[in-house]
Each structure stands twice: as structure tokens, then as C-alpha cells.
Amino acid sequence: MTAAAFATPRRVRTDSLVTWLLIAPAMLVLAGFYLYPTGYAAWISLTDLSFLHLRQGGDFIGLENYRSVLGSAAFWRVMWRTAFWLTAVSVAVRIVLGLALALLIESATIRRYRLRTVLRLALLVPWATPHIVAVFIWRWLLDPQVGTINKALVATGVLQQPHAFLADTSTVWAAIITIIVWNSLPIATVSFIAALQSVPRDLQEAAALDGAGRIAVFRNVTLPHIMPTVAIISMLLVFWTFNNFVYVWLTTGAGPGRYTDVLATDVYMRGFVDFQLGASATIGMIMAATLALFGVIYTRLLARRALAERL
Amino acid sequence: MKSAWSDAALVLAALLTLLFLVYPVVVVFTGSVQSSATLFSGTAFSFTFDNYGRIFESGFARFLSNSLFICLTAVVCATALSVAAAYAFSRRPRFPLRRLLLGAVLAGQLFPWIVLVTPLFILFARLGLTNSYGGIIFCYTAIAIPFSLYMLLGYLESIPRELDEAAAIDGCSALGVLWRVVLPLMIPGVVATATYAFLLCWTEFLFALAFLTRAGLKTLPLGLAGFFGEDTVDWGAVMAGSAITTLPALLLFLPLQSRLAEGLTAGAVKQ
Numbered sequence: 001m002t003a004a005a006f007a008t009p010r011r012v013r014t015d016s017l018v019t020w021l022l023i024a025p026a027m028l029v030l031a032g033f034y035l036y037p038t039g040y041a042a043w044i045s046l047t048d049l050s051f052l053h054l055r056q057g058g059d060f061i062g063l064e065n066y067r068s069v070l071g072s073a074a075f076w077r078v079m080w081r082t083a084f085w086l087t088a089v090s091v092a093v094r095i096v097l098g099l100a101l102a103l104l105i106e107s108a109t110i111r112r113y114r115l116r117t118v119l120r121l122a123l124l125v126p127w128a129t130p131h132i133v134a135v136f137i138w139r140w141l142l143d144p145q146v147g148t149i150n151k152a153l154v155a156t157g158v159l160q161q162p163h164a165f166l167a168d169t170s171t172v173w174a175a176i177i178t179i180i181v182w183n184s185l186p187i188a189t190v191s192f193i194a195a196l197q198s199v200p201r202d203l204q205e206a207a208a209l210d211g212a213g214r215i216a217v218f219r220n221v222t223l224p225h226i227m228p229t230v231a232i233i234s235m236l237l238v239f240w241t242f243n244n245f246v247y248v249w250l251t252t253g254a255g256p257g258r259y260t261d262v263l264a265t266d267v268y269m270r271g272f273v274d275f276q277l278g279a280s281a282t283i284g285m286i287m288a289a290t291l292a293l294f295g296v297i298y299t300r301l302l303a304r305r306a307l308a309e310r311l
Numbered sequence: 312m313k314s315a316w317s318d319a320a321l322v323l324a325a326l327l328t329l330l331f332l333v334y335p336v337v338v339v340f341t342g343s344v345q346s347s348a349t350l351f352s353g354t355a356f357s358f359t360f361d362n363y364g365r366i367f368e369s370g371f372a373r374f375l376s377n378s379l380f381i382c383l384t385a386v387v388c389a390t391a392l393s394v395a396a397a398y399a400f401s402r403r404p405r406f407p408l409r410r411l412l413l414g415a416v417l418a419g420q421l422f423p424w425i426v427l428v429t430p431l432f433i434l435f436a437r438l439g440l441t442n443s444y445g446g447i448i449f450c451y452t453a454i455a456i457p458f459s460l461y462m463l464l465g466y467l468e469s470i471p472r473e474l475d476e477a478a479a480i481d482g483c484s485a486l487g488v489l490w491r492v493v494l495p496l497m498i499p500g501v502v503a504t505a506t507y508a509f510l511l512c513w514t515e516f517l518f519a520l521a522f523l524t525r526a527g528l529k530t531l532p533l534g535l536a537g538f539f540g541e542d543t544v545d546w547g548a549v550m551a552g553s554a555i556t557t558l559p560a561l562l563l564f565l566p567l568q569s570r571l572a573e574g575l576t577a578g579a580v581k582q
Contacts, residue, residue: 016403022395027412029453030415030456032453033454037434038430040430044429044433110325113322122328126335130513131516132516133535136553141335243423245424245516250516264425267425272521284426
């Protein structure tokens, strides 16, 4: 028997009123922060609004911003960098390394040498480090004059002279990806460890008894079992990384030149450096639409398949 | 013989991983108490609090107090609003729009913040909220609500509904049930959620960068970024400032992490 069974019509009415009163404040804040500005950005993207004429407002120019942005080769280079270097490569590295590290930590050898707890505690250190601090530490480590990495590489003879990793176009992406991987590898690893621990031991043992090698057990028993976790973590990492402004902005400021300019830094610079609010909002809308499209396709295709396999 | 070699390889991999994970943070804390001269040469270690003294002389205390005030206020607001909303979502499963609203909250969690910066800047400029505590507290409250709501929803599900129902039958109003019965039981959950919300605000950079340009209002992350000059970087100051920013994060994060790992795959936590 539930409380509702005792409810009179009047009680029900005050009940739903109370429900709305409890929910409304949070929803109003969210609407004011997410919904209204997004709608407003959609409107700005159809105007030629500039910072210098904020008071007069911009003129409605239809889809002109979208035409010029989507028609420019520079925009597509930015899109490619964001999708490939910033997102695809860094997520793939984190998934592969995260899985490898999770397997390492859960392996019998590491348990035997009592390294498991130490490693799991060490994982918390980069995870707890704020993004901004992660960037600053690595800028120090990678610095050509004072950085430890350059000193070590020169001392061991790998490099003849110190290398400015962040100023060279051939190394700058590797450096940014290293920073991102360091900071958020733990989030993937910890999730994979949890998934690995939930793989039924008897299934693995049965497969091993039937003559499956360690690799076969991993491929046919362990991997299918942890795939849903891999799929969800991959998606979360894609969203977080694709949207991320701090890593690139604080590491290189989109440089050298504009070599590491990604969508998030482009939105910021067009708005707050070039003062073209219309174009800035246009790129922001394209960015949000790209992510939404990715989310829909990804959840439809991959996550559903991964879940179906598990059931 | 073969297994001895593979054991050695695995242990070596583990030790290298350990170095990779921990060394950068060790550098920050040791570098922060090292004099600039030895920091650069890397030879002798001479202990000093000069770096800390220098940053506090140049106004770091102001950044610290701004950050504390802004984050604590935002966390209190976000947690209060989220407790109320999560309670209603949890205990009234059949009210209309429930699924739509919860879905929208989750989507907000994955939404690119950078898209909001320009329109919010214009709105704030019109309302006089740029360079104000009010504007940034509003932003931080809003970014903390989505995952707070989801985390609290998880905690509420673990509190038996029979308790509320018993209280309701005894004549307790809906708000009375929340205040007298449910809230006392979910205090650990509220503390964990609020701690995580605090860390999110404590390290936020983008909105602070866009909306706080006056020196007296800047937060810790902005103050830290300010140590990077046009051509020179005061590394000693960067290390000391980074240590001050990271220490509370490390201390608050340790007791939290097991709860976070649970909620993570449910999409309940923003990185």
C-alpha cells in the first residue's frame, strides 16, 4: 500500500504543486544558462553582430555566416584538427593505454609484487590534478631551457640540443596529446578496472580448461564483457575532449601561428579577439550540431550493438 | 626462465607508469619550495618559502579569497537546488515531463560550454553582470547542477521509499519528509556531491576568463595563468600557485574517488 492510496484529490493537487516548486528553481537556472543562451547564439549566428557595435545590434543576414564559414578552407582545417588530432587520436590513445594499464594492474604478477595498491593510488594523482595545473606542469617539463624532459634527452644523447616541443609543428600535437593523456588516462583506467573485476572468473577458467590460450580468453571472454564500458567511456571522452578549450588554449594559445587552432579556441578568438560575434556563434552552432550528430549516430550504432552483445 | 623475464617486463612497465603518473606532481610540490636558482640548474636543492612569499605579495591572497567565496556560494546554491529537484524526480516518478527534463539535464552535461560564452557575455553585459560575483556564481551554480542532480538521484534511490511513506501517513508534508526524514539520511551523499561540485568550480577557467577581467575579481586559475608573461615565465611563482590550487583538489579527491568510479559509467560525472 502506498501513500498515494490515501491521497484525496486535493492532496494530489498540492502534491503536484510541491513537485513543481521543488523542480522549478533548478530547471530555471539550467534554462537560463544552457537553453536561452543557445537559442540566442542561434540567432546571433544569423546576424553580422560585432563587439564594436554591441549596442546597435547586428543586422539579420540569413545564412551568410554559415555560407562563408562552411565555404572556407581554413574552417575545415580547424574541424579536421579538432576531430582527428585533438579528439580521435587522444581518445584512441587513452582507450588503448587505459585498457593495457587496467590489465597490467589486475595481472597476477603485479599483485604478487604488491604493486597493485600503489598503482591504483598513483592513478588518483593525475586525475585529481586540475586541467590548468596539468598544462602548466607539462609546459615546465617540456620547456627547452629549464624542462626536465629536454635535459634528460640531451643527457642521454637522444637529442643533440634542447627541442622546443610546443613551438615545432611536428611535435606540438604529440605534446598536447601527452598532456591530455596524462590528465585523463586514470578516468579510463579506473573504469576499465571496475569492468574487468566484474568479468565472471568461472567463465574465464572454463575457457582456459577448454584449451583457450590467454589471448583467446581475452578476445572471446574478457573483451566482449567489458565492451559496454569501453563504448561508454569512449563516448564520454569524445564529448569532453572535442569541447575542451583549456588544454589547447593554455598549452599553445592555438599556436605556433594558428597551427593548433581547434573549434573551441576558434570560437573564442573570433568572438573575443576578432570581435566577430556572428561568425563566432556560427562556429559554435556547427560545433554543437556536429557533436549532437555524433552522439545520435554513435549511440544508435555502437552502444546498442555493444549492449545487445552483452544481453 | 621465460616467466621470470615476462615478470621483469611487467614490473618494469609498472614502475615506468608509476613515474609517468606521479613525477609531474612531485615536481610541482618540490619546485614550489625551491629557490629559482636551484630550480633551473637542477643540481642542489635549497629549501625556501620565497616563491610563496612572492606570490602572496603580488596579490595571490585576493585570488584565493575570490575563488573560495565564489565556489562556496555556488556550491551551496547548486546543492540546495539539486537536492530539491532530485527529491522530486526520485519520489514522484510519474509526474509529466520527467523523462524529458532528466534527459535535457544529462544533455546539458555534455554540451560545449564554449558555445555559451559569447551569448552569455552579451546578456551579462546588458544586465551588468560581467565583472561581478553574481554573474560568475550563476555560471558555476549552473555547471554544477547537472551532475549534482544525477549523483543525488543515485543516493536517493538507495533510501527506502517506505520511510517517506510512513512519515507521510503519520501526517508529514512532502517538504517535511524531505527535511526531517530523507535529508538526514542522505548527508554523506550531499557532502560527496558538494565536494565534487566545489572541485569543478575551483578549477574552472573558461567562464572566469571571459567574465572576470578586473584584477580584484579574478579567481585562482586566472591568477595562475597570469604568471605566464609575454616572454618570461616566473616558474617559481607558477609552482607555488599550482601547489596551492592542487593541494585541496588532492585532499578532497581521495575520499571521493571510489564513489566517482561508481557513478562514472552512468554519465553522472563531468570530468
